[in-house]
Amino acid sequence: xxxxINGIGCISTQKTFDTVFLEEVVHNHDENVLKIVAPVYxxxxxxxASRRMAKGVKNGIVASAxxxxxxxxxxxxxxxxxxxxxxxxxxxxFLTNILDNNEQFLTPTSFIQSTHNTVGAQIALxxxxxxxxxxxxxxxxxxxxALLDAKMQIEESEAESVLIGGVDENGDYTTALFKLxxxxxxxxxxxxxxxxxxxxxxxxxEGASFFVxxxxxxxxxxxxxxxxxxxxTLKENEIEDEVKSFLKANQLEVSDIDALxxxxxxxxxxxxxxxxxxxxxxxxxxxxxxxxxxGEYDTASxxxxxxxxxxxxxxxxxxxIKVNSVTKPTYKTILLYNQLNGKNHSFTLISK
Amino acid sequence: MNKGVAITGMGxxxxxxxxxxENYISLIENKVAITRVENLTTIHADINKVGEIKKTNxxxxxxxxxxxxxxxxxxxxxxxxAAKQAVKxxxxxxxxxxxxxxxxxTSVGGMDMTEKHYYDYFKHPELVKYITCHDGGxxxxxxxxxxxxxxxxxxxxxxxxxAANSIMLGARLIKTGKLDRVIVGGTDALAKFTxxxxxTLMILSDEYNKPFDNNRKGLNLGEAAAYLVLExxxxxxxxxxxxxxxxxxYGNANDAFHQTASSExxxxxxxAMKKAFEVAGIKPSQIDYINVHGTAxxxxxxxxxxxxxxxxxxxxxxxxxxxxxxTGHTLAAxxxxxxxxSVLAIQNNVVYPNLNFETPMEEFDLTPQxxxxxxxxxxVLSNSFGFGGNCSTLIFSxxx
Numbered sequence: 103x104x105x106x107i108n109g110i111g112c113i114s115t116q117k118t119f120d121t122v123f124l125e126e127v128v129h130n131h132d133e134n135v136l137k138i139v140a141p142v143y144x145x146x147x148x149x150x151a152s153r154r155m156a157k158g159v160k161n162g163i164v165a166s167a168x169x170x171x172x173x174x175x176x177x178x179x180x181x182x183x184x185x186x187x188x189x190x191x192x193x194x195x196f197l198t199n200i201l202d203n204n205e206q207f208l209t210p211t212s213f214i215q216s217t218h219n220t221v222g223a224q225i226a227l228x229x230x231x232x233x234x235x236x237x238x239x240x241x242x243x244x245x246x247x248a249l250l251d252a253k254m255q256i257e258e259s260e261a262e263s264v265l266i267g268g269v270d271e272n273g274d275y276t277t278a279l280f281k282l283x284x285x286x287x288x289x290x291x292x293x294x295x296x297x298x299x300x301x302x303x304x305x306x307x308e309g310a311s312f313f314v315x316x317x318x319x320x321x322x323x324x325x326x327x328x329x330x331x332x333x334x335t336l337k338e339n340e341i342e343d344e345v346k347s348f349l350k351a352n353q354l355e356v357s358d359i360d361a362l363x364x365x366x367x368x369x370x371x372x373x374x375x376x377x378x379x380x381x382x383x384x385x386x387x388x389x390x391x392x393x394x395x396x397g398e399y400d401t402a403s404x405x406x407x408x409x410x411x412x413x414x415x416x417x418x419x420x421x422x423i424k425v426n427s428v429t430k431p432t433y434k435t436i437l438l439y440n441q442l443n444g445k446n447h448s449f450t451l452i453s454k
Numbered sequence: 455m456n457k458g459v460a461i462t463g464m465g466x467x468x469x470x471x472x473x474x475x476e477n478y479i480s481l482i483e484n485k486v487a488i489t490r491v492e493n494l495t496t497i498h499a500d501i502n503k504v505g506e507i508k509k510t511n512x513x514x515x516x517x518x519x520x521x522x523x524x525x526x527x528x529x530x531x532x533x534x535x536a537a538k539q540a541v542k543x544x545x546x547x548x549x550x551x552x553x554x555x556x557x558x559x560t561s562v563g564g565m566d567m568t569e570k571h572y573y574d575y576f577k578h579p580e581l582v583k584y585i586t587c588h589d590g591g592x593x594x595x596x597x598x599x600x601x602x603x604x605x606x607x608x609x610x611x612x613x614x615x616x617a618a619n620s621i622m623l624g625a626r627l628i629k630t631g632k633l634d635r636v637i638v639g640g641t642d643a644l645a646k647f648t649x650x651x652x653x654t655l656m657i658l659s660d661e662y663n664k665p666f667d668n669n670r671k672g673l674n675l676g677e678a679a680a681y682l683v684l685e686x687x688x689x690x691x692x693x694x695x696x697x698x699x700x701x702x703x704y705g706n707a708n709d710a711f712h713q714t715a716s717s718e719x720x721x722x723x724x725x726a727m728k729k730a731f732e733v734a735g736i737k738p739s740q741i742d743y744i745n746v747h748g749t750a751x752x753x754x755x756x757x758x759x760x761x762x763x764x765x766x767x768x769x770x771x772x773x774x775x776x777x778x779x780x781t782g783h784t785l786a787a788x789x790x791x792x793x794x795x796s797v798l799a800i801q802n803n804v805v806y807p808n809l810n811f812e813t814p815m816e817e818f819d820l821t822p823q824x825x826x827x828x829x830x831x832x833x834v835l836s837n838s839f840g841f842g843g844n845c846s847t848l849i850f851s852x853x854x
Binding site: 222231 | 556589708
């Protein structure tokens with residue numbers, strides 16, 4: 103069985119809902135932490151329920167509803183999510199209450215929502231989906247783990263339709279800690295650029311990108327998911343060989359790739375992983391980037407898949423996501439590559 | 455019956471032992487390890503007993519030979535401890551020789567360090583290294599690094615069913631030929647965060663937990679880590695590996711009822727068990743022992759019991775017991791330690807006692823096995839259920 107992306111929904115730090123593609127995006131050079139452009143939640147969730155929900159849960163529910171509507175289906179056989187830190191605001195809230203009140207006067211709501219599988223569980227509850235329900239939490243490959251699992255479900259005929267998503271939210275204290283640890287670029291270093299950055303750390307973001315995968319090609323199909331590979335550890339000089347052998351396993355060569363989507367996040371320490379590919383093996387290929395729009399976060403690569411699916415459907419690459427000026431007459435096959443700090447590498451291959 | 459996926463190695467650390475052998479001896483000699491918490495400070499220490507590993511972080515650092523500048527969370531330390539044992543037990547000397555993966559599971563990852571240093575990070579630069587270890591994936595990354603494993607690594611977090619799901623994913627990756635070998639399991643260290651979380655939900659008992667008892671008052675928390683090595687038939691044949699037992703069935707379903715409570719009829723649990731029987735290709739009556747989730751919360755045991763009754767309809771329910779009176783509820787590691795116990799039950803033909811049981815529940819006629827029982831065991835069913843309605847069942851079978 104083949105796996106097709108038949109519906110997509112994206113809530114991000116850009117206006118990526120109620121749009122054709124990226125016509126309303128803004129490249130923000132002033133902020134090192136980008137905030138979500140919120141949808142009208144009450145169109146999807148009752149205000150009473152919404153008040154109690156974590157940001158990640160709300161965005162997950164809206165993004166999944168958009169993806170389901172886009173795929174024109176009401177039920178799926180399985181729900182699989184990926185998240186780096188889950189509903190981190192609730193983790194912060196519960197922990198702060200423990201520490202500030204010496205473990206007294208606590209209420210369970212934020213503890214419950216801090217559980218990593220809350221988003222997947224809440225969507226299952228809303229849809230009354232009693233099927234397979236997994237949540238992956240492995241940093242930069244959290245979303246790709248969900249994608250790989252879903253593809254395996256469809257290949258093995260365990261499911262005909264699977265809803266998958268990558269979701270993460272910013273929490274104020276965690277953001278401050280990430281600035282301290284160097285994961286986020288320091289304050290007051292504007293302009294924050296990605297491709298010509300000379301500093302460590304990334305411009306951070308948050309978002310929820312969901313996809314309906316099915317075993318049938320339909321009129322509204324965006325792409326076929328050809329393959330996903332996850333590799334924990336690779337040295338800089340191993341990337342090119344790894345990419346080539348991944349393509350070879352799918353009977354493809356570098357010249358078959360119509361666009362390469364790279365996870366450039368402006369962190370000078372690990373940029374070389376992307377730069378080598380962009381400047382050497384894929385110098386004649388259109389190279390795209392996205393984290394200047396979405397910000398970096400564990401499941402930002404789900405935003406990249408949303409973007410790649412849109413490129414295949416619209417057959418258009420907006421200027422704002424181009425790394426080089428190479429173009430192709432048509433866009434059929436796209437390769438996505440992402441990593442974080444030289445770990446958790448993922449390669450995703452989709453085709454029209 | 456379908457031939458399951460071969461288990462060729464196991465490693466474990468829990469309150470009842472630092473090795474597979476120690477855990478087994480505790481199980482058959484009724485060596486309970488529910489005590490006052492010693493390795494972390496909490497105002498609830500006097501009231502809520504726990505299943506704690508009696509090694510300090512310093513003990514673990516020295517046993518694992520970690521460098522002084524390491525930033526391991528306790529979760530990562532005990533995870534590495536158990537994973538190394540499993541790899542050694544499977545006789546693996548060259549970890550990347552075959553396509554080898556690692557699938558870990560954890561509920562709160564490095565929360566033990568986060569809660570300890572939360573407000574100190576800005577004052578003490580030497581603590582900043584611990585910020586990155588909060589991440590659930592950091593645990594698996596560290597275990598992979600300690601094992602020298604470079605390939606496929608991921609982590610599952612579905613609360614208390616997490617490790618069952620990592621075993622399930624591992625078995626599927628072997629079956630579909632995507633991996634030749636995979637280390638699967640889970641790890642969770644005790645944390646103030648979880649102790650207080652379960653306390654606010656009012657499901658912690660101030661007594662020794664008594665699963666499936668009419669007067670059960672809730673669970674005791676625990677900490678543990680366990681990993682199993684699964685290998686393909688090709689690798690088993692090529693290396694003439696001893697197969698300890700097989701993962702023959704698995705199923706995951708969602709109760710879709712409530713974020714933290716199970717439905718009264720145990721829909722999710724019922725569906726998970728049903729799927730597992732389909733995958734294994736065996737009938738419920740072929741199960742010789744059920745290692746129940748049996749957390750001893752009023753809600754879990756009622757829901758799980760009802761689901762088991764539905765599976766067995768008019769048939770007799772097999773011998774069953776919860777091993778949580780020994781270890782406490784070890785959250786994301788629970789299904790992994792209970793997988794090790796299930797394999798040991800098959801290897802030694804033994805049913806463990808469900809300790810602390812006195813009075814059958816009034817809702818149904820289900821009485822757990824309360825003393826150790828020796829009998830031939832071909833198939834063991836193990837349940838694990840988590841928040842978010844996450845229900846998982848694994849079936850382990852004797853290798854031919």
